[in-house]
Amino acid sequence: MTxxxxxxxxxxxxxxxxxxxxxxxxxxxxxxxxxxxxxxxxEGFRYVTGSDSSYxxxxxxxxxxxxxxSVMSFIPRGSRILVVSNGVFGDRWEAIMSRYPVILKVLxxxxxxxxxTGEIEHEVxxxxxxxxxxxxxxxxxxxxxxxxxxxxxxxxxxxxVIVDGVASIGGETMKASHWGIDVCLTASQKALGAQAGAGxxxxxxxxxxxxxxxxxxxxxxxxxxxSDIMNKFLAGGGGYFATPPIGTVFSIQKSMDLIRSETMEAxxxxxxxxxxxxxxxxxxxxxxxLASEKLRSNTVSGVMVDGINIADFLQxxxxxxxxxxxxxxxxxxDRYFRVGHMGWxxxxxxxxxxxxxxxxxxxxxxxxxxxxxxxxxxIFSRYPGI
Ligand code: PMP
Numbered sequence: 001m002t003x004x005x006x007x008x009x010x011x012x013x014x015x016x017x018x019x020x021x022x023x024x025x026x027x028x029x030x031x032x033x034x035x036x037x038x039x040x041x042x043e044g045f046r047y048v049t050g051s052d053s054s055y056x057x058x059x060x061x062x063x064x065x066x067x068x069x070s071v072m073s074f075i076p077r078g079s080r081i082l083v084v085s086n087g088v089f090g091d092r093w094e095a096i097m098s099r100y101p102v103i104l105k106v107l108x109x110x111x112x113x114x115x116x117t118g119e120i121e122h123e124v125x126x127x128x129x130x131x132x133x134x135x136x137x138x139x140x141x142x143x144x145x146x147x148x149x150x151x152x153x154x155x156x157x158x159x160x161v162i163v164d165g166v167a168s169i170g171g172e173t174m175k176a177s178h179w180g181i182d183v184c185l186t187a188s189q190k191a192l193g194a195q196a197g198a199g200x201x202x203x204x205x206x207x208x209x210x211x212x213x214x215x216x217x218x219x220x221x222x223x224x225x226x227s228d229i230m231n232k233f234l235a236g237g238g239g240y241f242a243t244p245p246i247g248t249v250f251s252i253q254k255s256m257d258l259i260r261s262e263t264m265e266a267x268x269x270x271x272x273x274x275x276x277x278x279x280x281x282x283x284x285x286x287x288x289x290l291a292s293e294k295l296r297s298n299t300v301s302g303v304m305v306d307g308i309n310i311a312d313f314l315q316x317x318x319x320x321x322x323x324x325x326x327x328x329x330x331x332x333x334d335r336y337f338r339v340g341h342m343g344w345x346x347x348x349x350x351x352x353x354x355x356x357x358x359x360x361x362x363x364x365x366x367x368x369x370x371x372x373x374x375x376x377x378x379i380f381s382r383y384p385g386i
Contacts, residue, residue, distance in 0.1 A: 030240070170191030277376035313364060
């Protein structure tokens with residue numbers, strides 16, 4: 001039996017120990033084992049996001065979208081918010097926030113590009129904004145926004161700097177405290193490589209102050225309901241507001257253990273090398289990457305392939321044992337596919353992925369220059385033991 005390699009954009013390549021940690025017999029959410037798993041996971045998340053101990057971490061049942069929506073807890077009625085959107089998931093900020101009594105302005109970039117720091121700085125300095133919301137890696141295109149430079153540019157103009165790191169945290173550098181980011185968030189199933197089922201976020205002291213004011217958010221994702229119990233977990237105890245994703249938390253705990261022993265620096269560099277090697281192979285095949293050269297992320301690549309039926313191509317790759325994602329950006333949807341090289345990605349996954357791409361294209365009559373795996377291997381040979 002061939003087990004399939006999952007190189008979708010999240011969930012992505014699994015790790016047996018991390019995924020199987022979710023299976024826990026007879027463990028309740030009030031048990032000491034669960035309390036300790038929450039504490040370790042919350043502290044681990046501070047580490048992964050570069051947040052110091054003044055930040056409050058949260059783990060919520062649900063997914064990245066719940067974590068995004070919970071951000072409304074910090075935002076008073078009538079606030080002006082600037083959304084930076086480089087694609088479909090940037091637009092999700094607009095979709096969420098437009099349900100609430102706030103005033104939005106959206107800056108957009110075309111597929112494969114990013115809104116520039118200069119444009120964002122110009123906008124926040126000419127209008128009074130309460131918050132800026134952005135996306136570190138735009139999953140629909142693989143574009144990485146330089147959130148460090150944006151955060152530094154807007155820091156003195158707005159109360160809250162908010163980053164969706166769903167497709168990046170765990171595979172890209174994030175230094176929330178140093179970069180002046182108030183809120184950053186992700187989902188358990190992406191570059192943390194744990195079971196699906198949780199949204200995670202960290203909030204700065206100044207974000208937490210905002211919870212003292214009036215809320216415009218709904219009930220479940222209002223962080224006022226969750227902050228006391230998160231503090232109790234951090235202090236070694238426990239608490240209940242709504243049932244937590246018990247198995248997923250054990251899986252997150254295991255992921256955090258492995259991340260700490262690998263170290264974030266080594267993890268980010270493994271992601272960087274794997275993504276570079278993947279792109280070298282794609283380049284060898286004569287294909288283009290959707291994201292502009294300087295904006296390519298460690299975690300997601302969009303690969304442009306004109307003149308073939310992408311659904312058929314993805315099926316063929318799947319039969320060869322590798323699953324990729326279809327394109328979702330409306331302006332290029334049928335002309336590309338997406339590859340997740342995140343979480344527990346290793347050189348062998350990249351080589352197998354390139355082989356599946358190369359031979360599927362050939363089967364479909366596309367002229368390709370064979371040997372993409374060798375081009376990737378050449379990069380890996382420079383980094384033995386990653
Ligand atoms: N933001 C980004 C950047 C994402 O990639 C995703 C998931 N693809 C989401 C938000 C939504 O996360 P979820 O599907 O876990 O709700």
